[in-house]
Amino acid sequence: MHIPDGYLSTKVWIATDLVAAPAVVLLARRAQAKFDHHRIPLLGVMGAFVFAAQMINFPAGNGTSSHLVGAALLGCLLGPSAAVIVMTAILATQALLFQDGGVLALGANIFNMAIAGVFAGYLPFALLKGSRLGLFLAGFFSLLTAAVLALSELLISGVAMPPAMLSISFAWFLVSAAIEGALTMSVAVALERIQPGCLRKPEFAGRAWVTTGAVALLLGAFGWLVASDHPDGLEALALRAGISGRITSLIASPFGDYQASFLADPWLSRPVAGLAGMVVIYIACLAISRGIGATSREGV
Amino acid sequence: MRHTRLELWSRGTTFAHRRHPAAKIAVALTFLVCIATLQPSGWRIGVLYFVALTSMAFAARLPVPRLHLAAAVVLPFAGVFALISFLAGTPEKGLAMMVRAWLSAFTTVLLMATTSQPDLLAGLESLHAPRFLVQVMQFLYRYLLVLLEEAGAMRAAAASRAGKLRAREFRRAAAAAGVLFARSWGRAQAIHRAMTARGFDGHIPRFRSLRLTWPDAWFVALLATFAIVARLAIR
Amino acid sequence: MSRIVEVRGLRYAWEDGTEALRGVDFDLEAGQTVALLGANGSGKTTFALHLNGLLKASAGSIQIDTLVLNDKSLPVIRRKVGLVFQDSDNQLFMPTVLEDVAFAPLTAGLTSAQATEKAMAALRQVDMEAKAHKAPWHLSSGEKKRVAIAGILASDPSLLVLDEPTTFLDPPGQRSLAALLADLPQAKILITHDMTFARALTKEAVFFQEGKIAARGPLDEVITRFDWY
Ligand SMILES: Nc1ncnc2c1ncn2[C@@H]1O[C@H](COP(=O)(O)OP(=O)(O)OP(=O)(O)O)[C@@H](O)[C@H]1O
Numbered sequence: 001m002h003i004p005d006g007y008l009s010t011k012v013w014i015a016t017d018l019v020a021a022p023a024v025v026l027l028a029r030r031a032q033a034k035f036d037h038h039r040i041p042l043l044g045v046m047g048a049f050v051f052a053a054q055m056i057n058f059p060a061g062n063g064t065s066s067h068l069v070g071a072a073l074l075g076c077l078l079g080p081s082a083a084v085i086v087m088t089a090i091l092a093t094q095a096l097l098f099q100d101g102g103v104l105a106l107g108a109n110i111f112n113m114a115i116a117g118v119f120a121g122y123l124p125f126a127l128l129k130g131s132r133l134g135l136f137l138a139g140f141f142s143l144l145t146a147a148v149l150a151l152s153e154l155l156i157s158g159v160a161m162p163p164a165m166l167s168i169s170f171a172w173f174l175v176s177a178a179i180e181g182a183l184t185m186s187v188a189v190a191l192e193r194i195q196p197g198c199l200r201k202p203e204f205a206g207r208a209w210v211t212t213g214a215v216a217l218l219l220g221a222f223g224w225l226v227a228s229d230h231p232d233g234l235e236a237l238a239l240r241a242g243i244s245g246r247i248t249s250l251i252a253s254p255f256g257d258y259q260a261s262f263l264a265d266p267w268l269s270r271p272v273a274g275l276a277g278m279v280v281i282y283i284a285c286l287a288i289s290r291g292i293g294a295t296s297r298e299g300v
Numbered sequence: 301m302r303h304t305r306l307e308l309w310s311r312g313t314t315f316a317h318r319r320h321p322a323a324k325i326a327v328a329l330t331f332l333v334c335i336a337t338l339q340p341s342g343w344r345i346g347v348l349y350f351v352a353l354t355s356m357a358f359a360a361r362l363p364v365p366r367l368h369l370a371a372a373v374v375l376p377f378a379g380v381f382a383l384i385s386f387l388a389g390t391p392e393k394g395l396a397m398m399v400r401a402w403l404s405a406f407t408t409v410l411l412m413a414t415t416s417q418p419d420l421l422a423g424l425e426s427l428h429a430p431r432f433l434v435q436v437m438q439f440l441y442r443y444l445l446v447l448l449e450e451a452g453a454m455r456a457a458a459a460s461r462a463g464k465l466r467a468r469e470f471r472r473a474a475a476a477a478g479v480l481f482a483r484s485w486g487r488a489q490a491i492h493r494a495m496t497a498r499g500f501d502g503h504i505p506r507f508r509s510l511r512l513t514w515p516d517a518w519f520v521a522l523l524a525t526f527a528i529v530a531r532l533a534i535r
Numbered sequence: 536m537s538r539i540v541e542v543r544g545l546r547y548a549w550e551d552g553t554e555a556l557r558g559v560d561f562d563l564e565a566g567q568t569v570a571l572l573g574a575n576g577s578g579k580t581t582f583a584l585h586l587n588g589l590l591k592a593s594a595g596s597i598q599i600d601t602l603v604l605n606d607k608s609l610p611v612i613r614r615k616v617g618l619v620f621q622d623s624d625n626q627l628f629m630p631t632v633l634e635d636v637a638f639a640p641l642t643a644g645l646t647s648a649q650a651t652e653k654a655m656a657a658l659r660q661v662d663m664e665a666k667a668h669k670a671p672w673h674l675s676s677g678e679k680k681r682v683a684i685a686g687i688l689a690s691d692p693s694l695l696v697l698d699e700p701t702t703f704l705d706p707p708g709q710r711s712l713a714a715l716l717a718d719l720p721q722a723k724i725l726i727t728h729d730m731t732f733a734r735a736l737t738k739e740a741v742f743f744q745e746g747k748i749a750a751r752g753p754l755d756e757v758i759t760r761f762d763w764y
């Protein structure tokens with residue numbers, strides 16, 4: 001599920017980086033404000049735990065085996081904002097040290113697994129008040145959403161895939177999602193036995209969390225539609241959704257017009273748009289951390 | 301372990317190793333963007349980048365073949381999609397994908413082989429990445445090996461007692477994961493205790509003061525210009 | 536001689552109700568070394584954790600260097616009491632040896648330069664200067680233990696509390712650790728199950744039993760009395 005570099009089209013990786021990077025900056029600020037710094041070692045060790053837990057193979061019954069992904073579990077244990085940060089730390093470490101997932105594609109991977117994965121899982125967990133079914137559905141939807149988003153990003157990027165392949169993928173996603181759900185549930189239950197009270201009471205205080213969870217699920221469903229419709233590129237998708245103008249300008253601006261007039265040649269425009277996109281993302285992140293950080297500057 | 305190998309390489313002292321990590325990150329990102337936007341017809345640029353990156357690795361006195369091997373881990377995944385593209389009748393697309401994936405992975409490996417993990421994190425921080433995230437990454441990395449060892453030991457212990465885990469032993473595996481979690485949690489508390497004992501008040505002190513130097517500026521200017529000009533000029 | 540530790544009627548129960556300490560009285564003079572013996576689970580580690588305020592006693596009082604331990608004196612006392620934990624991995628959490636040893640001075644507000652100087656001096660004391668820039672996880676167990684001790688020495692403590700310092704060490708490692716500790720002028724509390732190691736460093740022992748001090752006296756007498764070979 002870790003998308004490497006080189007697969008996503010420029011538009012897709014810029015768009016996902018553009019969403020993921022500022023979101024992570026924002027959530028890091030939130031997590032920092034909410035959990036004091038005393039929790040940093042805990043969060044780091046939990047990241048290492050998920051890494052290590054991914055080493056434990058779970059027999060899946062049909063001769064294959066599977067392993068935990070962990071976004072939903074972390075969400076239920078640490079709360080969504082801290083879980084997003086821990087998942088982001090995991091994905092960044094995997095990309096840099098293990099070439100598991102790309103660096104430019106990190107935005108997409110964070111978006112799918114850390115952000116959508118955590119929130120889509122947190123919604124059923126919170127709605128079902130932390131019951132076993134809630135835990136199962138947390139793992140189920142977390143993985144399903146992340147996988148569907150990854151697939152639809154690849155398809156939007158123009159990665160060819162025969163329809164037969166698609167059905168197989170979907171079937172496989174459903175199986176993996178069920179396994180992740182069962183894992184999340186059984187690990188959480190095992191945990192409760194060892195360390196009673198370790199699962200967080202789902203908090204409804206943040207209506208924003210629920211909304212975000214719902215949006216993540218919707219996005220997953222939308223990705224499903226896109227993928228099952230198999231359009232060939234972003235334009236087709238945008239047309240179908242009837243938001244063509246907005247999305248393209250959203251993604252390509254302010255270089256959209258640039259591209260059209262100055263550098264009509266895609267040969268030139270692509271790398272320029274890519275580099276400029278990086279700069280825009282960087283500036284957006286800086287602005288967010290400055291703007292919101294004014295209240296809670298850390299002393300050195 | 302992969303990352304211990306990278307760590308070993310990253311302890312060199314060549315010109316590349318000594319550059320400011322933020323400078324190396326900037327160069328790596330420029331290369332990554334230029335590579336990611338390569339089209340099937342741009343194979344000449346791909347070859348040029350391959351030569352350039354490989355010579356950089358040589359200049360940094362790194363074991364080049366092993367670096368390439370490390371980057372090649374992306375190929376199996378890439379291969380599947382290349383095969384699909386081939387079946388779908390667009391083989392050149394699939395090939396381009398493989399080349400981009402491999403060159404990108406090589407760029408990342410090169411960055412990590414010339415930058416130690418503490419330096420990388422310091423570099424990210426100097427680029428204003430959220431401190432909270434950077435510190436979580438620091439602790440994650442620090443305890444990765446410890447917990448992997450514990451997981452390995454538990455696996456060995458389980459295997460020595462029960463043989464291979466079978467389908468209905470799913471629960472047992474889950475319980476093992478639960479135990480691993482409890483151990484990790486306990487460890488996190490012990491670490492926190494050790495930190496508090498030494499005066500930790502919630503702020504991890506910043507230690508390294510990295511400074512950008514002129515060689516760093518030249519390093520970025522030359523390599524980034526090279527990557528961009530090559531990308532735009534050759535067709 | 537001044538009194539470095541004075542503990543009176545210390546009691547503590549863990550959250551799950553385990554009564555780990557049931558009225559401990561304990562004194563130690565400056566520069567003195569004492570071995571803390573006792574069965575597994577008798578409360579030695581719990582006691583050590585109280586000495587620099589990591590756990591809050593449910594009853595009793597603790598004075599370190601004539602300072603009563605309370606919220607106000609806590610930061611000063613944390614600097615005076617150096618705790619060396621059993622598992623060095625938990626203690627070495629920073630990315631390089633130097634950074635780890637400099638952690639306490641930096642937290643105490645020293646500049647990077649001052650902290651580096653302090654850290655290097657402490658590393659010199661334990662003979663680990665050469666590894667200053669290594670990652671802690673690449674050190675051997677003995678080296679880790681030395682670095683952990685350096686990390687404590689860097690904040691100039693007047694009392695060292697070592698919780699089972701010889702675990703994971705081979706015999707030569709144990710001998711060299713004993714030699715290193717013997718050279719340090721600070722008062723020391725050695726929690727240990729290793730009698731050879733205890734004998735090398737002190738002639739006095741305290742015996743813990745079910746959360747209380749059952750005996751205090753010459754090491755060999757205590758050993759014979761409790762069959763603690
Ligand atoms: N975190 C904890 N929660 C609950 N009980 C604990 C905890 N830590 C220790 N205990 C209990 O407190 C008692 C004293 O434990 P302590 O660790 O102080 O023993 P010890 O003398 O250091 O033993 P050892 O020689 O095995 O290290 C034991 O009964 C133990 O089970």
Ligand SMILES: [Mg+2]
Nearest residue numbers: 579580581698
């Ligand atoms: Mg103990």
